[in-house]
Amino acid sequence: MKVMKFGGTSVGKPERMKHIASLLNKQSEPALVVLSALSGTTNALVTIGNNIAANDRHTALQNINALHEHYKTYIRELLTDEKAYEKAKNIVEEHFDFLHIILKISFSEALNKDILAQGELLSTKIFCCYLDEIGESYALLPALEFMTIDENEEPQLGSIRTRLSNLLEQHKDKRVLVTQGYICRNARGEVDNLKRGGSDYTASLVAAAINASVCEIWTDIDGMHNNDPRIVNKTFPIEQLSFDEAAELAYFGAKILHPASIWPAQQYKIPVKLLNTMQPDAKGTLITGEAASSGVKAVAAKDNIYAIKIRSGRMLLAYGFLRKVFEVFEKYKTPIDMITTSEVAVSLTIDNAEHLKHIVKELEALGTVEVDENQTIVCVVGHNINETEEIIKKLFGSIKNIPIRMVSYGGSPHNISLLVAAEYKNQLLQQLNRGMFGLS
Ligand SMILES: Nc1ncnc2c1ncn2[C@@H]1O[C@H](COP(=O)(O)OP(=O)(O)O)[C@@H](O)[C@H]1O
Numbered sequence: 348m349k350v351m352k353f354g355g356t357s358v359g360k361p362e363r364m365k366h367i368a369s370l371l372n373k374q375s376e377p378a379l380v381v382l383s384a385l386s387g388t389t390n391a392l393v394t395i396g397n398n399i400a401a402n403d404r405h406t407a408l409q410n411i412n413a414l415h416e417h418y419k420t421y422i423r424e425l426l427t428d429e430k431a432y433e434k435a436k437n438i439v440e441e442h443f444d445f446l447h448i449i450l451k452i453s454f455s456e457a458l459n460k461d462i463l464a465q466g467e468l469l470s471t472k473i474f475c476c477y478l479d480e481i482g483e484s485y486a487l488l489p490a491l492e493f494m495t496i497d498e499n500e501e502p503q504l505g506s507i508r509t510r511l512s513n514l515l516e517q518h519k520d521k522r523v524l525v526t527q528g529y530i531c532r533n534a535r536g537e538v539d540n541l542k543r544g545g546s547d548y549t550a551s552l553v554a555a556a557i558n559a560s561v562c563e564i565w566t567d568i569d570g571m572h573n574n575d576p577r578i579v580n581k582t583f584p585i586e587q588l589s590f591d592e593a594a595e596l597a598y599f600g601a602k603i604l605h606p607a608s609i610w611p612a613q614q615y616k617i618p619v620k621l622l623n624t625m626q627p628d629a630k631g632t633l634i635t636g637e638a639a640s641s642g643v644k645a646v647a648a649k650d651n652i653y654a655i656k657i658r659s660g661r662m663l664l665a666y667g668f669l670r671k672v673f674e675v676f677e678k679y680k681t682p683i684d685m686i687t688t689s690e691v692a693v694s695l696t697i698d699n700a701e702h703l704k705h706i707v708k709e710l711e712a713l714g715t716v717e718v719d720e721n722q723t724i725v726c727v728v729g730h731n732i733n734e735t736e737e738i739i740k741k742l743f744g745s746i747k748n749i750p751i752r753m754v755s756y757g758g759s760p761h762n763i764s765l766l767v768a769a770e771y772k773n774q775l776l777q778q779l780n781r782g783m784f785g786l787s
Pocket residue numbers: 353354355356357383386544565566567568570571572573574575576577600601602603604645647
């Protein structure tokens with residue numbers, strides 16, 4: 348059995364949803380289909396949750412009504428068979444009734460998670476109405492019955508495997524199984540989620556749990572490109588990546604893939620394919636254990652980075668200083684991305700500023716602290732690039748006229764990261780495209 352995950356952009360329009368069904372029809376093996384919410388829905392639900400949290404119920408109601416209209420139009424365009432349409436209409440009404448009820452209840456984080464779950468619940472149920480209409484035999488496997496996370500928000504792969512196997516056993520005769528991405532139950536049994544973009548994570552967890560032949564991530568582009576196509580004009584798809592290379596790119600901003608989705612596939616040796624829903628014959632990107640070639644594969648950028656510099660005379664010839672610095676970040680559960688040190692200063696970066704004030708206050712006990720907001724990490728990724736002199740030369744030749752704030756080299760043989768102020772990001776991506784790939 349294979350896993351096929353379709354993202355928000357692949358289900359965002361009725362004709363695309365129809366296209367998914369036609370793709371399923373061509374599969375030579377059974378498929379477990381993971382769907383995201385229609386594009387824009389989760390953002391809209393986040394806004395509605397924020398409105399309710401701020402007790403602005405009037406705006407929340409307006410936003411709920413606008414989303415409701417979107418779904419009414421969507422199912423009208425998707426379904427022609429009256430029976431399937433009536434079924435979809437009842438589903439849409441049921442979920443929007445729920446949102447209206449929530450408007451009357453006092454806000455809590457648990458309630459917010461219920462709001463956020465509506466997108467994937469709606470998309471999968473509506474898709475199943477379309478499968479009814481075209482006479483496809485399928486089963487809907489509710490993610491809330493098998494996808495669980497523990498008290499540390501880590502997926503419980505063992506119990507996911509057991510529960511999912513039981514559900515699959517009940518539907519052995521079906522060639523199409525549908526489930527929701529993103530949503531899960533937490534250790535308290537409440538509805539929760541795998542964080543924004545988490546449907547990719549669902550797909551790779553599910554693939555690991557059922558030992559799938561492949562985990563296909565279907566989106567609106569023909570694979571992982573060598574540079575960010577939203578910023579750089581001339582980019583091209585990469586045919587093959589190792590899991591390590593893909594992890595670096597996903598973590599450092601290549602939005603096509605959620606960073607957490609790498610480890611389950613890597614650990615259970617499930618190949619991952621990134622494919623284009625609207626161009627299903629395009630090669631896409633294959634991600635497997637080993638890199639098929641060396642050299643630079645791609646450049647990616649991660650925004651909203653905070654650079655923190657701690658300067659202290661006490662570092663001179665002292666040991667234990669970095670431990671004290673790290674302990675502060677550990678205390679506030681804030682991961683560090685990049686780090687560079689000199690004899691009198693440590694510079695590091697974080698992307699989660701939730702506890703920044705407290706972190707700075709505690710670091711001030713160790714030295715003078717400076718924080719620069721609005722920084723971007725640009726990373727260059729490729730198998731063993733650190734060992735290739737020619738690549739290093741090209742890289743540093745490409746960054747002319749751009750003030751580089753930090754460089755991280757050697758942490759992994761596959762990644763060289765540069766920190767720049769956000770205003771230089773686009774220029775740097777373009778210059779690297781020219782310098783590293785000869786594309787302008
Ligand atoms: N290096 C990259 N290669 C391919 N796509 C990228 C890259 N960096 C950013 N993207 C963006 O990722 C988008 C796909 O991700 P996303 O919007 O999350 O899709 P989905 O809705 O299918 O989950 C593409 O449209 C593309 O603009």
